[in-house]
Amino acid sequence: MTDRRAQGEVTATEDGRLAIPAMLNGRQTTLVARPWHTLLETLRDQEGLYGVREGCGVGMCGACTVMLDGEPVSSCLVLAPQVAGREIRTVEGLAAPDGTLSDLQQAFIDHTAFQCSYCTSGFLITAERLAEEHPDASREEIRHYLAGNLCRCGSYVKILDAVADLLERRRAGRTAD
Amino acid sequence: MDSHPSFAPSGTQMQVPGMLDANLRVRGRVQYAMDAKMPGMLHAKLLRSPHAHARLVSIDASRARALPGVIAVITGPDLADRDDIYPYYGPIFRDQSVLVMDKARFVGDPVAAVAAIDLDTAQAALDLIDVEWEELEPVLSLDDALAASSIVHDEPPRLGQTFADIIVRTEANSNICNHFKLRKGDIEDGFAKADHIFEDVFTSPPVQHVPMETHNCVAWWENGVLRLISATQMPFSVRAQLAEIFKVPQTRVRITVPTLGGGYGAKTYAKVEPVTAVLAQVTGRPVRLHLTREEEFVTITKHGMQIRMKTGVTRDGKIVARHSTCYFNTGAYADIGPRLIKNGGFGTGGPHKIDNVWVDSYAVYTNLAPAGAFRGYGVSQAAWAYESQMDMIADRLGWDPYEFRMKNLLNEGEPVMTGEPMYDAHFKDLLATAAERIGWDANVKAVRHGNKVRGKGLSVIIKASVTPSTSSASVKLNEDGSLQILSSAVEMGQGAETTLSVLGGEVLDLRLDQVSITHPDTDFTPYDQGTSSSRNTYSMGTAVKMAVEDIKQQLFKLASDELEVAIGDLEVFKGRVQVKGVPERSVGYGDLVRKARAGNLLATAVYASNGGLDPETGQGIGSVHWHQAAGAAEVEVDLDTGRIEVLKYHAGVYAGRIANPAQAELQTEGNIAFGLGQALYEEMIYDGGQLQNGNLGDYMIVSIEDMPKQISLDVLERHESHDIHGIGETSLPPCMPAVGNAVFRATGVRILDLPITPEKVLRGLRAIARPQAHGQEIDA
Numbered sequence A: 001m002t003d004r005r006a007q008g009e010v011t012a013t014e015d016g017r018l019a020i021p022a023m024l025n026g027r028q029t030t031l032v033a034r035p036w037h038t039l040l041e042t043l044r045d046q047e048g049l050y051g052v053r054e055g056c057g058v059g060m061c062g063a064c065t066v067m068l069d070g071e072p073v074s075s076c077l078v079l080a081p082q083v084a085g086r087e088i089r090t091v092e093g094l095a096a097p098d099g100t101l102s103d104l105q106q107a108f109i110d111h112t113a114f115q116c117s118y119c120t121s122g123f124l125i126t127a128e129r130l131a132e133e134h135p136d137a138s139r140e141e142i143r144h145y146l147a148g149n150l151c152r153c154g155s156y157v158k159i160l161d162a163v164a165d166l167l168e169r170r171r172a173g174r175t176a177d
Numbered sequence B: 001m002d003s004h005p006s007f008a009p010s011g012t013q014m015q016v017p018g019m020l021d022a023n024l025r026v027r028g029r030v031q032y033a034m035d036a037k038m039p040g041m042l043h044a045k046l047l048r049s050p051h052a053h054a055r056l057v058s059i060d061a062s063r064a065r066a067l068p069g070v071i072a073v074i075t076g077p078d079l080a081d082r083d084d085i086y087p088y089y090g091p092i093f094r095d096q097s098v099l100v101m102d103k104a105r106f107v108g109d110p111v112a113a114v115a116a117i118d119l120d121t122a123q124a125a126l127d128l129i130d131v132e133w134e135e136l137e138p139v140l141s142l143d144d145a146l147a148a149s150s151i152v153h154d155e156p157p158r159l160g161q162t163f164a165d166i167i168v169r170t171e172a173n174s175n176i177c178n179h180f181k182l183r184k185g186d187i188e189d190g191f192a193k194a195d196h197i198f199e200d201v202f203t204s205p206p207v208q209h210v211p212m213e214t215h216n217c218v219a220w221w222e223n224g225v226l227r228l229i230s231a232t233q234m235p236f237s238v239r240a241q242l243a244e245i246f247k248v249p250q251t252r253v254r255i256t257v258p259t260l261g262g263g264y265g266a267k268t269y270a271k272v273e274p275v276t277a278v279l280a281q282v283t284g285r286p287v288r289l290h291l292t293r294e295e296e297f298v299t300i301t302k303h304g305m306q307i308r309m310k311t312g313v314t315r316d317g318k319i320v321a322r323h324s325t326c327y328f329n330t331g332a333y334a335d336i337g338p339r340l341i342k343n344g345g346f347g348t349g350g351p352h353k354i355d356n357v358w359v360d361s362y363a364v365y366t367n368l369a370p371a372g373a374f375r376g377y378g379v380s381q382a383a384w385a386y387e388s389q390m391d392m393i394a395d396r397l398g399w400d401p402y403e404f405r406m407k408n409l410l411n412e413g414e415p416v417m418t419g420e421p422m423y424d425a426h427f428k429d430l431l432a433t434a435a436e437r438i439g440w441d442a443n444v445k446a447v448r449h450g451n452k453v454r455g456k457g458l459s460v461i462i463k464a465s466v467t468p469s470t471s472s473a474s475v476k477l478n479e480d481g482s483l484q485i486l487s488s489a490v491e492m493g494q495g496a497e498t499t500l501s502v503l504g505g506e507v508l509d510l511r512l513d514q515v516s517i518t519h520p521d522t523d524f525t526p527y528d529q530g531t532s533s534s535r536n537t538y539s540m541g542t543a544v545k546m547a548v549e550d551i552k553q554q555l556f557k558l559a560s561d562e563l564e565v566a567i568g569d570l571e572v573f574k575g576r577v578q579v580k581g582v583p584e585r586s587v588g589y590g591d592l593v594r595k596a597r598a599g600n601l602l603a604t605a606v607y608a609s610n611g612g613l614d615p616e617t618g619q620g621i622g623s624v625h626w627h628q629a630a631g632a633a634e635v636e637v638d639l640d641t642g643r644i645e646v647l648k649y650h651a652g653v654y655a656g657r658i659a660n661p662a663q664a665e666l667q668t669e670g671n672i673a674f675g676l677g678q679a680l681y682e683e684m685i686y687d688g689g690q691l692q693n694g695n696l697g698d699y700m701i702v703s704i705e706d707m708p709k710q711i712s713l714d715v716l717e718r719h720e721s722h723d724i725h726g727i728g729e730t731s732l733p734p735c736m737p738a739v740g741n742a743v744f745r746a747t748g749v750r751i752l753d754l755p756i757t758p759e760k761v762l763r764g765l766r767a768i769a770r771p772q773a774h775g776q777e778i779d780a
């Protein structure tokens, strides 16, 4: 049993659901879900990770974005069994274990990059990947990269400012080293 | 997307963060209603009508009830049999029933509700409910509605305790839900004085609010009290409605409201709460209902509108008469339509000094999804008409649209359309700044580069705040000198809780961390009419300030005994009362509270604004103060594809005093995103009463890439002003006409029907190629 889990194999629970081993925010976990349940539902209902939110259910709004093996995905489009043996990171996993906010989270606060903040988790995850992948992205490139995340409150100007500022800060940090 | 805000310092000593709980928000830990979990909680699903207009012949839920895991199924006819339930609701007319009782009035009208142990089971149960319908002729358009060959509501409306400001004027055997009239001056005389008269028809489609968090609530019954955690902008309205439905005193309904994931008007008045509360009662367990995005689209919308506007001008450019006939499509149920048509109706008078105005504004029933409050509250539709027409008139007469506006905008003390004098008028300043920021040049209409052409457009609007209206607040000063505000203002992203903490805290010169504010809880936080219509900062802010001012006077009284000086010689400074200018002679708030042996000092204040309009003339007090805003857009139109890009946008709004600069900017920028969506993309498309694009794959909202690369803001503040205007939605209505006017200047194509799509622009370009005048002048 332990072996199979470690290999990321899905097993059946006694009540006919699936036990799905995965790394979740740095911790080995077993997700329990029906075969047709989405990762979004599973993270919310089973794991209580309410920072992952549904906005559209069809992959168009990005509110449900999580990192799957380091890539942002819409968790509403991923079925829970698909994450077996893989690594998931949600907004709850962005801060350091001691609770210190990441520089990206801090940049969102400094620029007040939200109103209702329903979309914020998704933007943070996407922007985190952007910063890794394109540390020198221009404002234009940031706009393009974030186009799959919708914010109905229209906090876009401040979101762009926050992300551009973050890249700037990280660049300054790199040259200082 | 560079923004250049022009804020003046706002006079407070506090460090004002955008949002008090920002830390939780970036951790994904802020709690929305949908995150609430109750032990034994059931999940609800609704069976909805597949027909736009159909009589319910029979409904049989026995197969669904037999499905393992289903705890209860309720239907409309079940409710009709119950003496302990009054199954109707609606803020003005009780024209909506908890579930369809006699007939369905739109595709999506709920007819049965299931509560089951999980969502999968609830969903499966829906397929096992057998319904027999008899289809009726649907009323799908304004024309259908006015032809009245089919009637959406056959019986006269059941009235609730009516709103003080609404005159019920419903016509029997017709689809007219209500009628608002405004009669200012002598309209015939006005047109007689005109040298030119223009008449045009403008339309706006229904659109949806698309709050990222859809409607949801959890309801349960506890010792005979109905409890709810709900994503609502109006806990007190919902409480009153539920008390009426269950025939219990309002004290037996208790609603708490966590932060909202967006509202924009969608979450005003009862929506998902009645049916969820009935399920909770029937099952004896907590029940959650959380709408899908598709369901959200048909729950409430912006009113589709048609306005026929006739305006008379003199040859020297003065507007002397305006006649508007407005039809607001309120859909299947009235919701707040009867009030909205009033604001939208008198709104057509615009920010201009016009001596003779005649308005007939109608809310009209159809078999489409119900329409209600929507950011802008009828003024977007009105402004789309009058600000488009301003440019059309200027163009026809060869005037500069900027000068034509300047000539007619209201000056200080001149009467607005409702007859009251305009105070604190800033229209001209706002327009001048907008023109400057966009680089307005009367002589340059369009600039062409290859197949792309650029043009600029302007607009200015006026908007009422809900009047009359009431807010109340309670405050407690604790014996450690900290201040607690009990308010029913709903935090929906506008930073209400932060702003109120600032306004309250500064009266006692406290630091922000010494002030706390509770979420609305109808058992503890005092009455508020609701968080809408940009009224919160002003109305609730005033109540909070009054209450804290009362505490201050109590402190002065105690300190005057303590320090043995007259009250007039005291002041507050950093959490202490001191003799003016003598910090050595001071006493801390905490000491005073302890001395008083009261445990805490308490105060409550009620702020109620007065006003109202004469039922026959629409003259009186339309607003305690009038919100003012301007917009300016520069667009680039691709002549081959008709594609429009908004290159630059400027938003100007008068704010009185700004309590929270970061939030003022955010709300203004948010309005730009909202407005550009309505200008260019948004439209609910129906076919045979069936919504075709009720999901975010097919219904386009503005993304970060659609935002203009250059945005400038002019949040106009008057330093000496203590008057907090609140700016919530004010900068929204100028967007659509500013873009429409810019497209016209660029291309010569005048779009009268929103949204301004590439197809319409291309069709217009082709029509211009065949020479033909745009618009018509009549009776010149």
Ligand code: FES
Pocket: A053, A054, A055, A056, A057, A058, A059, A060, A061, A062, A063, A064, A065, A074, A075, A076, A077
């Ligand atoms: S909910 Fe997954 S993308 Fe919208």
Ligand code: FES
Pocket: A113, A114, A115, A116, A117, A118, A119, A120, A150, A151, A152, A153, A154, A155, B212, B261, B262, B493
């Ligand atoms: S802040 Fe409300 S949706 Fe983005």
